[in-house]
Amino acid sequence: AQSVSQHNHHVILSEAASLELGCNYSYGGTVNLFWYVQYPGQHLQLLLKYFSGDPLVKGIKGFEAEFIKSKFSFNLRKPSVQWSDTAEYFCAVTPVAGGYNKLIFGAGTRLAVHP
Amino acid sequence: DSGVTQTPKHLITATGQRVTLRCSPRSGDLSVYWYQQSLDQGLQFLIQYYNGEERAKGNILERFSAQQFPDLHSELNLSSLELGDSALYFCASSEGGRGTDTQYFGPGTRLTVL
Secondary structure: OOOOEEEEEEEEEOOOEEEEEEEEEEEOEEEEEEEEEEEOOOOOOEEEEEEOOOOEEOOOOHHEEEEEEHOOOOEEOOOOOOOOOEEEEEEEEHHHHHOOOOOOOOOEEEEEEEO | OOEEEEOEEEEEEEOOOOOEEEEEEOOOOOOOEEEEEEEOOEEEEEEEOOOEEEEOOOOOOEEEEEOOOOOOOEEEOOOOOHHOOOOOEEEEEEOOOOOOOEEEEEOOOEEEEO
């Protein structure tokens, strides 16, 4: 069965620190990859996505992610976090085969950024 | 604001009852998805509709059903409710139904079963 693992459930950083959130997926075929963010009290928003091409993708708010096919990983990075990045981050995949679009989410990582 | 609306925001009910959650997709989006977010199961895909037809099914219980109407809004019906059904239910929509179509999420309906 397909699954997504996020290594850290809680991360605490100080402002200006660098961020890397791990994401690994388990699926034998081709997948589309996503990172979503949920700010406190708000809906899920798309940060970035990868379908094909350059494995380094840039998203909104200075976030980027790198797809490493050999490691089945899609880690999220930001060089310098801000207090406003405090949120829960979800990695998700959709299998390309099948022609449908169900998102399989990881458990999420809660990020707290202290001023 | 994603453009996806869900009503009600909160719902408190008793075990054994039936409730209906409503979702209006973004203008022009043909696909609607339902997800359940609970503490123990995380975010789980329930079901997808595309232009009125069921497209994909996930971990949806038999007590749950959904439909998408001609005006493209969708309803998720939950019956014979149990305590374990307490969760946040999200609706999402996308323009098409392909894996490359970005899903836009609504604010969710928080269901509490007492």
